[in-house]
Amino acid sequence: MTEDSAASDDESTGRHGGASGGLSAAELIARARAAAPPMPDRPSRAARRALEQAEAIAERLDAVADEPTVRRHLAVVDAPVPLAETAPAGPRKSRAGRNLPAAIGVGAALGALILISIFTYRPSFAVIITLAAAIGVYEMVTAIATVEARPPLVPLVVGGLAMDAAAWFRGPDGLVGALMLTVLGLVVWRLADGAAGYLPDVASSVLVAVYVPFLAGFAALLLQPDDGAARVVMFILAVVCSDTGGYAAGVLIGRHPMAPMVSPKKSWEGFTGSIIGAGACGVLMMVYCFHQQWWQGALFGVAIAITATLGDLGESMIKRDLGLKDMGKLLPGHGGIMDRLDSLLPCAPVAYLLLSAFVPH
Numbered sequence: 001m002t003e004d005s006a007a008s009d010d011e012s013t014g015r016h017g018g019a020s021g022g023l024s025a026a027e028l029i030a031r032a033r034a035a036a037p038p039m040p041d042r043p044s045r046a047a048r049r050a051l052e053q054a055e056a057i058a059e060r061l062d063a064v065a066d067e068p069t070v071r072r073h074l075a076v077v078d079a080p081v082p083l084a085e086t087a088p089a090g091p092r093k094s095r096a097g098r099n100l101p102a103a104i105g106v107g108a109a110l111g112a113l114i115l116i117s118i119f120t121y122r123p124s125f126a127v128i129i130t131l132a133a134a135i136g137v138y139e140m141v142t143a144i145a146t147v148e149a150r151p152p153l154v155p156l157v158v159g160g161l162a163m164d165a166a167a168w169f170r171g172p173d174g175l176v177g178a179l180m181l182t183v184l185g186l187v188v189w190r191l192a193d194g195a196a197g198y199l200p201d202v203a204s205s206v207l208v209a210v211y212v213p214f215l216a217g218f219a220a221l222l223l224q225p226d227d228g229a230a231r232v233v234m235f236i237l238a239v240v241c242s243d244t245g246g247y248a249a250g251v252l253i254g255r256h257p258m259a260p261m262v263s264p265k266k267s268w269e270g271f272t273g274s275i276i277g278a279g280a281c282g283v284l285m286m287v288y289c290f291h292q293q294w295w296q297g298a299l300f301g302v303a304i305a306i307t308a309t310l311g312d313l314g315e316s317m318i319k320r321d322l323g324l325k326d327m328g329k330l331l332p333g334h335g336g337i338m339d340r341l342d343s344l345l346p347c348a349p350v351a352y353l354l355l356s357a358f359v360p361h
Helices: 003-013 025-035 045-065 068-078 100-120 122-144 153-193 198-222 228-253 268-288 294-322 337-358
Strands: 257-259 263-267
Touching: 100 122, 100 228, 122 153, 122 198, 122 228, 122 294, 122 337, 153 198, 198 228, 198 337, 228 263, 228 268, 228 294, 228 337, 257 268, 257 294, 263 268, 263 294, 268 294, 294 337
Parallel strands: none
Antiparallel strands: 257 263
């Protein structure tokens, strides 16, 4: 065989023994990516920041236009008739843009369901936590899939169920162990889809696993002691008082935005109301229910208010980055399950740690 024929045979078989025409692996990958259908370009970070600023300004203008004096002035300028006659008919909404009656009704129903479960048959509360976490995982995966990352749903749901079950049956060690196995399963599962997008897929998957089922497992841990029902009630009631106090203070006296780029309607006055509401709840529950020191209850309430506010801001940041108003539409007046768990989830481990330190088992 001549050198020319050998060279031609080598070119026809390629470097790896295939009919690649002498192309290297890098060249083959580059050609394959060029032949693939183009993915929609995501706006740059600067463009998204500019859009967030425009949205924040628009929301602030809407909030100002919603003030009673401004609305009366606009109504008089538009037509000399009472405001009540010009207002369009429809569901009553709060300044936060929610259907207030529906939000109150759904919140009351959820609260009743939780109270019934923890005071009648405790394992049913663990079941509720597990189901809520599974729905929250689905909402997060669906929302994140609108951008570059594609977290795998199946291992996240299975791992979430395992984490919450392990928390109930095996305690904190079981919860942490199940999280480690879930992360390992996510890393291995994602290998089957190739290298493209591997890092954002795995990173977003770990975020979902820690944010939703892992944090939810601490709510199950709160219920395990003999006085677990009171611990869960104190935890949830403190978060509710934080949200209620913050909402009331923000609507009545809110003037100074806390994080206008993330949540324009959240004010420092509202944050102060959250601390007062959660602190008062913590003091009353700690003194009259657990018979401990009042300052422990105050510290518990302040910690819950801070954590709940940070959790709310954190989910607002995620939704803004994804371009979403709500994570879902399952709960009328609230949005999705994650729109209700945003404050509860990060507060669960804080409540578990503080009550474990302050209240003897």
